[in-house]
Amino acid sequence: MKARILDRADALKIVDLLRQQGYEVIAPFRGRGRDTFFETVTDQNRDQVQLHLPNPYYPPKRYVFPHIERLLTVKRDNGDIRIQPSYEEPKRAIFGIRSCDVAGIYHLDRFYLGRDFKDIYYENHRKNLFLVNFVCSDPANDIGDECFCVCADTGPAARDHFDLQLMDLGDEFMAVAGTRAGEALFTNPIFKKATEAHVAKRHAILDQVRKAFKTTTSWFSATVRYVSQGEILDKTWEEIGNRCLECGGCTYVCPACTCFTVSDRQVGPNEIERVRMWDSCGLGGFTRMAGGFNPRRAVHDRRNRRFFRKLAHYFIQRELSMACVGCGRCAAVCHGDIGMPSVVEMIRRATAEVEKRESVSH
Amino acid sequence: MNPLATESVRPRETARREQAENIYLPRIAVLDRVVQEIQDVKTFYWHFDDPGEQRAFKRFLPGQFAEVSLFGVGEFPTSLPPSPTEEETFFTVRHVGSCTSALHQLRPGDKFAVRGPYGNGFPMEDYHGKNLVFVAGGIGLIPLRSAIVYALANRKQYERIQIFHGAKTPKELMYVPNLREWEQTPGVECHLTVDRSADSWSGNVGVVGSLFKKPGVQVPVENTVAFVCGPPIMFRFVIKDLLGMGFQERNIVSTLERYMKCGVGKCGHCCIGVAYVCVDGPVFTYEQIKKLGEDI
Ligand SMILES: Cc1cc2nc3c(=O)[nH]c(=O)nc-3n(C[C@H](O)[C@H](O)[C@H](O)COP(=O)(O)OP(=O)(O)OC[C@H]3O[C@@H](n4cnc5c(N)ncnc54)[C@H](O)[C@@H]3O)c2cc1C
Ligand code: SF4
Ligand code: FES
Numbered sequence: 001m002k003a004r005i006l007d008r009a010d011a012l013k014i015v016d017l018l019r020q021q022g023y024e025v026i027a028p029f030r031g032r033g034r035d036t037f038f039e040t041v042t043d044q045n046r047d048q049v050q051l052h053l054p055n056p057y058y059p060p061k062r063y064v065f066p067h068i069e070r071l072l073t074v075k076r077d078n079g080d081i082r083i084q085p086s087y088e089e090p091k092r093a094i095f096g097i098r099s100c101d102v103a104g105i106y107h108l109d110r111f112y113l114g115r116d117f118k119d120i121y122y123e124n125h126r127k128n129l130f131l132v133n134f135v136c137s138d139p140a141n142d143i144g145d146e147c148f149c150v151c152a153d154t155g156p157a158a159r160d161h162f163d164l165q166l167m168d169l170g171d172e173f174m175a176v177a178g179t180r181a182g183e184a185l186f187t188n189p190i191f192k193k194a195t196e197a198h199v200a201k202r203h204a205i206l207d208q209v210r211k212a213f214k215t216t217t218s219w220f221s222a223t224v225r226y227v228s229q230g231e232i233l234d235k236t237w238e239e240i241g242n243r244c245l246e247c248g249g250c251t252y253v254c255p256a257c258t259c260f261t262v263s264d265r266q267v268g269p270n271e272i273e274r275v276r277m278w279d280s281c282g283l284g285g286f287t288r289m290a291g292g293f294n295p296r297r298a299v300h301d302r303r304n305r306r307f308f309r310k311l312a313h314y315f316i317q318r319e320l321s322m323a324c325v326g327c328g329r330c331a332a333v334c335h336g337d338i339g340m341p342s343v344v345e346m347i348r349r350a351t352a353e354v355e356k357r358e359s360v361s362h
Numbered sequence: 363m364n365p366l367a368t369e370s371v372r373p374r375e376t377a378r379r380e381q382a383e384n385i386y387l388p389r390i391a392v393l394d395r396v397v398q399e400i401q402d403v404k405t406f407y408w409h410f411d412d413p414g415e416q417r418a419f420k421r422f423l424p425g426q427f428a429e430v431s432l433f434g435v436g437e438f439p440t441s442l443p444p445s446p447t448e449e450e451t452f453f454t455v456r457h458v459g460s461c462t463s464a465l466h467q468l469r470p471g472d473k474f475a476v477r478g479p480y481g482n483g484f485p486m487e488d489y490h491g492k493n494l495v496f497v498a499g500g501i502g503l504i505p506l507r508s509a510i511v512y513a514l515a516n517r518k519q520y521e522r523i524q525i526f527h528g529a530k531t532p533k534e535l536m537y538v539p540n541l542r543e544w545e546q547t548p549g550v551e552c553h554l555t556v557d558r559s560a561d562s563w564s565g566n567v568g569v570v571g572s573l574f575k576k577p578g579v580q581v582p583v584e585n586t587v588a589f590v591c592g593p594p595i596m597f598r599f600v601i602k603d604l605l606g607m608g609f610q611e612r613n614i615v616s617t618l619e620r621y622m623k624c625g626v627g628k629c630g631h632c633c634i635g636v637a638y639v640c641v642d643g644p645v646f647t648y649e650q651i652k653k654l655g656e657d658i
Binding site (some may be wrong): 083112115117210276308334 | 384433435437471473593596623624627631636
């Protein structure tokens with residue numbers, strides 16, 4: 001991969017360059033306090049774009065998989081039906097997307113575009129998407145108490161799946177091209193040659209950053225094994241379920257959750273549209289069938305489902321990517337403290353305890 | 363490795379048939395005629411507006427399903443009771459909720475929309491040279507009808523064929539003209555039963571499993587595949603009976619019904635255990651169903 005150096009003050013010129021090329025550029029902004037959000041860059045807000053800030057809770061996933069999206073419009077005319085699919089093919093760039101969220105989008109790619117069926121709506125949003133990854137290097141601003149990308153092996157510096165990667169080296173930024181499209185930007189004079197010293201500095205900073213992660217850890221490997229081999233006691237799932245308030249927040253903020261529901265709505269006298277919207281396996285109606293039979297009645301069954309789906313080895317292999325990227329959002333928003341890291345810990349402790357007892361008694 | 367893939371039910375080539383571009387785009391269908399099967403259950407004969415669509419769709423396999431669109435109401439999954447060897451395409455649907463009641467209100471000539479076929483289907487070719495035992499409770503005969511008609515159309519490929527169908531009352535027996543035909547077909551053993559009899563009923567009274575013990579009935583266990591579809595309670599009892607006779611779990615197949623939205627493995631609604639029922643199923647062996655670990 002090719003690397004270049006640019007002046008710190010020139011970083012936002014990349015936003016300008018992309019806008020000149022016709023991209024709608026999305027970037028992170030700061031509201032009040034912890035509140036941060038992704039928003040379209042305009043001439044007015046361009047100078048308020050920030051790179052060092054807590055990662056927004058509302059993930060950039062919505063730029064490839066909108067919260068609510070129209071699939072079809074259907075018009076009725078004298079007994080005739082005309083079905084018109086709605087295709088949106090935006091030319092978008094996300095500037096300052098974190099490494100965990102880059103992995104999140106990669107996971108969505110594997111899920112929606114892989115296997116037997118390809119999701120054309122997702123593909124349309126994805127095909128012109130340009131990702132400018134920003135490496136988390138400022139522990140005070142970039143790394144939250146709940147971040148654990150190091151355990152998910154997705155950060156702090158993404159290894160691939162971005163077009164361009166920026167990293168703060170102090171007075172200068174290092175830019176790494178991940179694709180041809182990213183490399184094409186290097187013809188602009190703001191990019192200068194990188195030296196060995198720059199590369200050494202990058203490594204030194206990353207070494208420091210890795211040590212600066214807070215208390216949250218997630219020992220996936222043992223848990224993936226326990227989950228995949230069905231070694232988890234019902235009691236453990238129940239304990240997890242008892243703490244779930246069924247708000248659906250974890251799925252809402254998750255950059256790697258994929259579920260949706262579909263609904264028709266009337267938009268005119270003879271016109272309806274079919275939309276899909278995010279859905280949550282944590283909510284009661286998710287699996288309910290006609291007649292009221294619900295195979296996942298108890299709340300712990302639903303918790304079980306979310307974590308099983310994310311942690312079972314079979315699914316990780318099926319997508320060649322895990323449905324948790326270590327962003328820590330669910331841990332931050334969960335009222336019952338059953339975000340991914342806590343659940344991994346609860347499973348690991350309870351199951352390790354059982355294993356220990358069994359090996360003693362053998 | 364899919365922990366479920368080691369057994370006999372594999373997704374088939376046709377199920378993976380590259381769907382034209384947009385997997386969520388249904389195609390216009392026209393309703394031809396409606397036949398009342400039993401109370402609340404009707405059979406809807408239909409065809410695609412576009413003959414090309416009709417030809418492509420006709421490559422479905424027994425056990426697959428389709429998504430039916432009633433615009434403004436929604437979309438719902440429904441089995442394909444016809445065999446691909448038959449001329450007509452139709453659904454048999456029970457009126458239970460909003461979509462199904464919208465379908466029930468359609469009249470011949472009305473338009474709706476369909477997409478599919480989806481799911482793995484019964485691997486009928488893998489069963490060549492075997493005995494086939496079909497056990498259907500109530501509307502469980504809907505998904506099995508396709509496999510039965512297919513097997514009869516390819517009669518030489520299979521050994522013995524037995525059909526067991528039970529309903530609550532004689533009035534609730536499904537596909538009566540077909541049942542009569544199968545009863546008359548040489549080389550097919552068709553046994554019917556009802557839970558409660560009416561005066562006019564001269565046949566067996568009792569649950570489906572009671573047919574297995576009827577004098578003159580001998581269910582082959584070796585080299586046999588048993589297809590079991592029906593309400594959960596019937597399913598549990600029949601499984602117990604079959605296992606008691608010595609059937610292996612992997613030689614019992616069924617179809618799972620789960621809440622489905624997309625039918626193509628994306629919406630997540632049908633996901634149980636390690637399976638997305640809509641793409642990995644709906645046909646599973648009993649061995650697989652046990653591993654999926656949820657209620658039937
Ligand atoms: C693979 C498969 C094959 C099926 N085959 C048949 C068949 O041949 N004949 C038949 O009468 N019924 C069949 N069903 C059940 C049928 O899909 C439901 O009865 C139907 O979806 C109910 O929809 P509704 O809008 O009338 O009910 P509502 O209760 O109003 O349902 C609302 C939504 O729930 C979903 N839903 C509700 N119940 C079910 C269910 N049991 N399974 C899946 N989704 C559900 C639908 O997507 C629907 O949009 C099948 C289901 C599956 C999964
Ligand atoms: S499960 Fe939690 S930590 Fe993992 S990607 Fe989703 S929101 Fe982030
Ligand atoms: S029905 Fe949508 S994933 Fe199976």
